[in-house]
Amino acid sequence: MSATSLLAVFVENKPGQTARITKILADANVDLRWVTIANSGSFGVMKFLVDKLEAGLQALRDKGLMVSLLEVLVVETPNRPGALQSVADLLGRNEVNLANCSGFVANNRAILILEVQELALARSVLEKAGLRPMTQEEMLRL
Amino acid sequence: MFWDQESETLSRPALEALQLQRLQQTVSRLAARVPFYQQKFAELGVGPDDIRRLEDVRRLPFTTAADLRAIYPSGLLAVEADEPVRLHTSSGTTGKPKAIFFSRNDVNTAADMIARSLVAAGITRADVFQNMMSYGLFTGGLVMHYGAERVGCLVIPAGPGTSERQLMLMQDFGTTAVHILPSYALYFANYLEQKGIDPRKDLKLRKAFVGAEPHTEQTRKRIEEAFGVDVYNSYGLTEMNGPGVAFECEQKAGMHLWEDCFLLEIIDPATGEPLPDGQRGELVLTTLKREAMPILRYRTRDITSVIAEPCPCGRTHRRIHRITGRSDDMLIIRGVNIFPQQIEQVLMSMPQVGRNYLIIVEGLDDLTVKVELSDRGFDGQVEHLAALQNQLVEKLKAEIWVRPKVDLVPPGSLPVAEGKAKRVLDKRSL
Numbered sequence: 001m002s003a004t005s006l007l008a009v010f011v012e013n014k015p016g017q018t019a020r021i022t023k024i025l026a027d028a029n030v031d032l033r034w035v036t037i038a039n040s041g042s043f044g045v046m047k048f049l050v051d052k053l054e055a056g057l058q059a060l061r062d063k064g065l066m067v068s069l070l071e072v073l074v075v076e077t078p079n080r081p082g083a084l085q086s087v088a089d090l091l092g093r094n095e096v097n098l099a100n101c102s103g104f105v106a107n108n109r110a111i112l113i114l115e116v117q118e119l120a121l122a123r124s125v126l127e128k129a130g131l132r133p134m135t136q137e138e139m140l141r142l
Numbered sequence: 143m144f145w146d147q148e149s150e151t152l153s154r155p156a157l158e159a160l161q162l163q164r165l166q167q168t169v170s171r172l173a174a175r176v177p178f179y180q181q182k183f184a185e186l187g188v189g190p191d192d193i194r195r196l197e198d199v200r201r202l203p204f205t206t207a208a209d210l211r212a213i214y215p216s217g218l219l220a221v222e223a224d225e226p227v228r229l230h231t232s233s234g235t236t237g238k239p240k241a242i243f244f245s246r247n248d249v250n251t252a253a254d255m256i257a258r259s260l261v262a263a264g265i266t267r268a269d270v271f272q273n274m275m276s277y278g279l280f281t282g283g284l285v286m287h288y289g290a291e292r293v294g295c296l297v298i299p300a301g302p303g304t305s306e307r308q309l310m311l312m313q314d315f316g317t318t319a320v321h322i323l324p325s326y327a328l329y330f331a332n333y334l335e336q337k338g339i340d341p342r343k344d345l346k347l348r349k350a351f352v353g354a355e356p357h358t359e360q361t362r363k364r365i366e367e368a369f370g371v372d373v374y375n376s377y378g379l380t381e382m383n384g385p386g387v388a389f390e391c392e393q394k395a396g397m398h399l400w401e402d403c404f405l406l407e408i409i410d411p412a413t414g415e416p417l418p419d420g421q422r423g424e425l426v427l428t429t430l431k432r433e434a435m436p437i438l439r440y441r442t443r444d445i446t447s448v449i450a451e452p453c454p455c456g457r458t459h460r461r462i463h464r465i466t467g468r469s470d471d472m473l474i475i476r477g478v479n480i481f482p483q484q485i486e487q488v489l490m491s492m493p494q495v496g497r498n499y500l501i502i503v504e505g506l507d508d509l510t511v512k513v514e515l516s517d518r519g520f521d522g523q524v525e526h527l528a529a530l531q532n533q534l535v536e537k538l539k540a541e542i543w544v545r546p547k548v549d550l551v552p553p554g555s556l557p558v559a560e561g562k563a564k565r566v567l568d569k570r571s572l
Contacts, residue, residue, distance in 0.1 A: 006522070008520075008521075008522030008523070010515065010520050010527070010550075010552055012551055038524040040524050040525075040527060040528040041528075041531075042549045043524075043527060043549070043550050044524060045522065045524040045527070047522070064336075064552070064553075065552065066515060066519075066520045066552045068520050068521050068522035069522065070521075070523070099523070099525060115523075
């Protein structure tokens with residue numbers, strides 16, 4: 001499967017929560033490759049791409065945290081103006097709604113992380129356009 | 143199965159004749175011995191001779207919680223001062239507690255009522271009964287203990303110790319039945335889950351008796367599912383011996399109130415007028431068999447109704463519905479009367495909601511409900527949480543007519559009190 005799994009952690013929106021959770025992961029020797037925090041008023045969800053998924057999941061659950069695995073699609077796009085626009089346009093034209101999207105450029109490679117409801121549809125749309133979603137391993141080798 | 147088949151299945155006329163006889167005896171003794179009632183009888187111009195039919199109970203004075211606090215610590219003794227052998231008190235969270243005295247016969251009667259109740263729910267002498275209620279002044283410990291012992295169970299007086307110890311006792315002694323607070327049962331289910339223990343496979347539990355806290359039918363079902371046991375509701379109050387006033391039989395359809403010991407009335411709490419069977423009102427109880435401290439027409443403040451239809455189990459003592467509110471617990475928010483149970487009912491109907499919640503009222507009548515998520519309540523998407531939050535706000539608004547703020551919190555993050563769960567935090571300065 002060419003989907004990538006993120007750790008999604010439920011957090012209350014109050015001071016010290018990010019430090020508390022990242023400390024648990026650090027203590028478990030889990031390396032963070034990417035992180036984002038989504039807030040909704042009194043609570044939020046922290047999402048991590050990590051090198052050791054199982055170990056991270058277990059460490060957080062052992063501390064009583066609510067953790068879920070979230071499947072996302074990761075694609076590499078050309079590193080030039082208009083690249084994100086073309087992906088967004090492609091998905092929009094095929095009725096795929098982007099729930100969340102983030103991106104970064106590393107070693108001159110442009111990476112997009114896409115959260116969508118219609119995972120299978122989005123994957124086939126991307127593949128037809130020559131954008132093959134990366135596997136977890138490929139993602140971690142970046 | 144019956145503990146005392148003859149008493150439990152008396153024909154209604156025979157039961158009512160017995161009630162009248164016992165009521166007359168009680169009133170005569172109070173008139174002869176208890177100054178508090180002598181004065182009340184004089185004020186109302188009523189005496190033992192006026193009690194000719196059961197309905198005449200309405201001529202007698204009410205007794206309120208305030209009355210019992212006012213006469214603390216002496217009690218309303220109808221026996222010599224050296225006669226009582228046991229003292230219990232109510233929790234006294236709102237000032238002085240209420241002191242209740244038991245004679246030796248009263249202790250025995252209370253144990254018999256519990257024995258009837260446990261056997262009606264299918265308990266036998268082969269059961270190992272772990273009593274997880276607080277021992278001490280609270281009746282849920284000792285009174286229940288004596289009753290279970292009377293049935294012949296092996297009784298483990300565990301009290302409200304740590305979950306670790308409760309589990310150890312269950313495993314080591316093969317506990318088959320527990321007496322437990324419903325809020326603690328839900329917490330304990332969480333604890334077992336975390337320990338990786340499946341109660342269906344790893345424990346021998348088959349029955350749970352829950353009481354001492356109002357709870358909903360949904361909460362009962364959750365406890366039943368979590369442990370794989372039958373859960374029986376019970377009703378009692380310190381002023382009426384504690385547990386064993388009314389218990390569910392194996393039908394689990396309302397609680398049989400032991401009418402040879404207690405005379406029950408349902409009244410309109412505002413006017414004091416009697417209400418017909420089936421109509422919801424305040425439960426009023428008169429002790430019929432108590433020696434040391436008989437109480438007339440005690441205003442329980444508990445809201446319920448009578449189920450007059452005969453029960454398939456054969457017991458003729460009428461049943462009362464689950465308590466649906468308590469005038470003491472009632473919150474008045476922005477002029478609306480709200481019972482915490484209404485909120486619980488909404489929360490427990492949602493699978494994404496976990497086992498604990500806290501209702502907070504502060505400022506100018508701002509209502510916040512903190513809700514623990516269940517494991518099924520989180521799929522990693524913040525949008526779904528926001529949707530759940532909105533859904534809860536709307537459902538609660540429809541039920542209580544006040545728009546609350548809903549806070550979603552992780553499981554296990556809300557405080558669980560030893561003893562009665564703290565579900566409502568009223569921070570308004572009145």
